[in-house]
Amino acid sequence: MMFLIVFSVLSVCVTAGDLENVLKLKDVPAAEAFINSTEVAVIGFFETEAARGYQEFVSAATQMKTLSVALCSEKQVWAKYGIASDTISIFRKADLHQEHLNLSEAKKVDADGLVRFMTMNNVRYVTEYNQASAVGLFQSEVKTHVLLLADRGRADSDPLQERFRDLAPKYTGKMLFVLVNGSEKSNARVLEYFGLKSHDLPRIGIYDGTLDKKWLMPSDEITTERVQTFCDSFLAGELQKQKEAETPEDKTEL
Template sequence: MDGQLLPVLLLLLLRAWGPRGQGTGPGGSLEEPPKEEVPEEVPEEDGILVLSQRTLGLALQEHPTLLVEFYAPWCGPCRALAPEYSKAAALLAAESARARLAKVDGSSAPELLEEFAVTEYPTLKFFRDGNRMHPEEYTGPREAEGIAEWLRRRVGPSATRLEDEEGAQALIEARDVVVIGFFQNLQDEDVATFLTLAQEALDMTFGLTDQPKLFQKFGLTKDTVVLFKKFDEGRADFPVDEELGLDQGDLSRFLLTHSMHLVTEFNSQTSPKIFAAKILNHLLLFVNQTLAPHQELLAGFGEAAPPFRGQVLFVVVDVGAGNNHVLQYFGLKAEEAPTLRFINMETTEKYAPEDGGLVTAASVAAFCHAVLSNQVEPYLVSQEVPPDWDQRPVKTLVGKNFEQVAFDETKNVFIKFYAPWCAHCKKMAPAWEALAEKYKDHEDIIIAELDATANELEAFAVHSFPTLKYFPAGPGGKVIDYKGSRDLETFSKFLDSGGQLPAEKPTEEPTAPFPETPANSTPGPKEEL
């Protein structure tokens, strides 16, 4: 029996194994070896590569220089950036630039968010030479030309190599501000520092040279960075320290300072540069540019500026050009122009001259010297005390009556510090009114509010809205920060307990941050994931 079964078993085994040792698939057919997956093409949308976890590697192989935006469809700042991003892609495509723009929907690619530590939208990262490991964080402009120029400076030379006088003169005449580095050895470390700065300073045009004839042409004998400009003194030199070399931070501050006009008019275009200059002292002349007598004051104001370059920034604010937020910040009304104000941006201390309407070169210079030598006392902005400030259940406080009311030792004072534009403040307003109505007959309790955008306090600064503080009766000027829920019941328990929250864990409700004043200079809004 066993001798008869053996040949049959061998035959079945051979059929199962198939030729050359390969198994058979369903129905007895030979199973083909798995095929390698053919790489797919990277899809595009409006000239922008649309990436995923699968296609990022392929995109980096095909396009070694890549700027990638991580976005989400629901993100407002992402939607605002989208048209500018598309325009930048079109600009680069028209130039046949080596750089490409791409985007990743982070909500559908969580692995990439984790790999590249993306925590907010939009986040942009720059990949160079196909290197996936260490992308550079993009911190440049959010408008089309700025994005394109940022990439141009990275894929091409950030400074034009100058060989002769004709090329140098053409570069200088082409732009209002041109920076040329004169280096005797282009392999020196200082040149690398210069080129790195040139990548970032997108609003200036850069050149460099090692030609002795150009050193001679511009009167130079050693390595120097020269800023040429078509205004004010026309030229500013930054000699390279022979021992310490070229410091990028020092050069950056020098270029920012000297690329600005001695007198800068404040507007939406110039405000970012005003704050980026890192000059802490600002002198502002408030004028109405439509009035001839006001325009005549500009000459004397500008005449006083040169000795203070780098120490005091001279700024003109046109009170008739939509600058109400600046007027409010300084506690001014348009009809008070012409007048001067001085501010230290670090301390936010403000100064006013004794005769605010006198603007001559001599008076402006004298005022600057007096402030810088601590001969002038700063002032605090305050509205006037309303005649009916205490007639409503919610009392109206301003800077001029704040201390008298808040630190009254016979009263328990609960104050809301708000901003008129703050949505959180508006939301809690009914509860605050109801609280004041409830306690209006308690002689020892005052419910009050103060517009912190129009009034400054010596006791403390307010940085977010609404801020709630409780000033209990008694000596010592004690202040308690309120961090509880913003509803009538919790407010009442807080007051009835003498300034203590209920036993439950305090809740930190949303606040609106105090905006940078007089202007915001951040590169662009973002939303957290």
């Protein structure tokens, strides 16, 4: 019994300390500034600290070090974003998407589950591909993915990522930019899908989730201009026309 009492006290202390580190949004301008300040913003809309999921949200928020997280109980802000009841909302710039988790409708609410919810929906201008991020990527309404397939251990990887990241905001709402680490064994199937081996990297590819088709940019130096031309050619329908015109013998690239 004494152990349970001590554990309960410690839990309350940790929660109180965590709460101090979570931003409180007091009005609409503050909420707008917060959302505009980051690629992915998470807001916990709770009426009171006694609301279902409140403590679990604070606990999950402290574990998500790379995410910008805030709390809001102001109904004026709720109205601005169409919130009617206690809800956890994620605002993303890359695909102009808002994901809402209505806590009154959730069968189970725990910190681990909320961490998974935030992790899966952490879709950025450049999202590193893994099992968790794949869920958010494929659930997005933006179905076209531009992939940088690169071995992150190679010396030329970082500059490539910088050029890739600089280009991504230009295609907001049209294409999602994805980094695939070719040195990860779990990504072997992605390389295989594009007909690549690790020694072929780095390469740039496009995947159309609606058509379930892929394109590889011809192997050569990866420059901002070449990647932009590749993306623009896809959006203009030129790559699709080229694929339709190919004979089976022409498809050695894929």
